Amino acid sequence: MYQPNLIARAVWAVCRHQQAGLSRLLAPYRLGGGSYVYLLIIAENPGITQIELSSRLAIDRATVSKMLAILERENLIRRFPHPDDRRSAKLEATPQGMETFDRLARTVTGFRLKMLEGIAPEEQEVTLRTLRKILANIREPGDGESDFFRQ
Template identity: 30%
Template sequence: MKNEPIGKLISYIHRQNQKELNKHFTPYGIGSGGQYSFLKAVLATPGVNQDQLTQQLNFDKATTARSLKHLESEGYIERKPDPNDRRSLLVYPTSKAEQFQPTLQRILDDTNKVMLSHLNKEEEDQIISLLQKIRQGLHEE
């Protein structure tokens, strides 16, 4: 097997994974741009503010705003002014989001299983460990 640049391999895997996720999330009104990541984060931390989401998920402010606007229009989240800082908005999941949470997690789990299906447990642990090591190295720069 020819050695390909790691960036090219990671990019390919990411694109294929995004296609698969989009196929599963589109019927629920959740689109691309990591909207599912925002929804998962809001479900995990109700009342989080937009700036915290931007930092936590490592997206830019414009992507955060667009994704939250879309999720709000689809009825998954609601934004309320922060009582301690009226310039800041706090983001909460709606009952629709809470009901969707098991489906969201199932889709993410199933997609991960497909990606790892050709690996044994040792290889799976190894690739996860190596990718975490690469990510950590990028955050140190």
């Protein structure tokens, strides 16, 4: 039986190396791995609100707000008034944001395929089921419904 510390360290190492690899790939676009996920969700869900984005990422609203300001400053997204709620804004990718997203999607997909080289589909499915269970075990009430396992 594996020890919990070994599994936790392995998960951390995979996350760390994935972030480092994505950061290298995204650096020419002045984006990091974290900001790419924001752009991805906004590009695929035009009109999403900041609150919905925060919930899907399971990240607090203040952190989301800071990242949105960066993406807006880079002209990758724009905010526009919510038609039914004046206190809320909707988000969408700008034409430049969509162009950047389209280019990055191919790069990121290639990187993610490299991560899975030599791992059989059955092994990938077992890993995914296990990670879902781990996440369910540690998620706190109110953490939001993350998009982490959406296809």
